[in-house]
Amino acid sequence: MHHCPNRPTLVFRQRAALSAVAAFAIAAPLAVLCAGPVAAQEVAAWRVECTGDGKTLDCRAVQQLFARETRQLVLAMVVRKAPDPKAAAITIQLPLGLSLTDPLVMKVDAGQPERHPIQTCTNVGCFVALTASEKLVAAMRSGSELKVTLQDANKKPIELSVPLLGFGLAFDKARS
Numbered sequence: 001m002h003h004c005p006n007r008p009t010l011v012f013r014q015r016a017a018l019s020a021v022a023a024f025a026i027a028a029p030l031a032v033l034c035a036g037p038v039a040a041q042e043v044a045a046w047r048v049e050c051t052g053d054g055k056t057l058d059c060r061a062v063q064q065l066f067a068r069e070t071r072q073l074v075l076a077m078v079v080r081k082a083p084d085p086k087a088a089a090i091t092i093q094l095p096l097g098l099s100l101t102d103p104l105v106m107k108v109d110a111g112q113p114e115r116h117p118i119q120t121c122t123n124v125g126c127f128v129a130l131t132a133s134e135k136l137v138a139a140m141r142s143g144s145e146l147k148v149t150l151q152d153a154n155k156k157p158i159e160l161s162v163p164l165l166g167f168g169l170a171f172d173k174a175r176s
Contacts, residue, residue: 045166048173061170063162073125075148075160079132079167081175086134088171094118094126094150102151104128108136108143108164118150141168 050059058080065075076093092104103115116130132140140146146162 044163046164046170047166048170050174059174059176061167061174063167065160065162075162077146077162079171079174082131084131084134085175086137088132088137090128090130090132092128092148093124094128096121096125097153098126099151099153099155100126102155105149107147108139109145109147111139111143113149137171140164141171 044063046061046063048059049062050057052058061079063077064073066072067074073093074095078091078093080089080091082089094104098118098121100118100121103117105113105115107113114136116128118126118128120127141164143164146164148160148162149157150160151157
């Protein structure tokens with residue numbers, strides 16, 4: 001595991017409801033990740049964000065990780081209902097400066113790792129979109145931590161821990 005010197009402590013911080021666009025408007029460069037060991041000081045539960053046009057409501061479960069000192073976004077996860085009612089559509093925003101040839105690896109607690117390619121990067125970050133299987137959704141409901149591992153541009157792994165506190169409740173509300 002890659003340990004960068006002086007890495008800021010990550011803080012999980014709940015924010016007021018934002019639109020999906022605003023939630024992804026800020027991205028932290030990979031340098032924010034490489035500044036010392038990661039340790040969660042505060043853990044916020046997953047939350048639900050909704051937008052609507054007066055006729056329909058689009059809701060999603062959201063979790064964000066911020067660098068403690070800079071308050072820059074390090075990771076954002078948005079989980080929506082998928083066409084298959086037992087699955088989930090997940091979008092993950094990551095910082096710029098990643099190895100795009102190496103997949104993102106995620107696993108719940110000590111479960112089996114899943115690999116997913118980084119599909120695209122824009123000026124606000126890199127994105128992974130996937131349809132989570134019923135098995136992964138069930139693991140996220142009962143688990144305590146989603147471990148996300150990615151590679152920096154030098155192929156050194158960086159591991160982030162996404163708390164799953166409140167995921168099941170937020171996802172159920174987002175689906176209804």
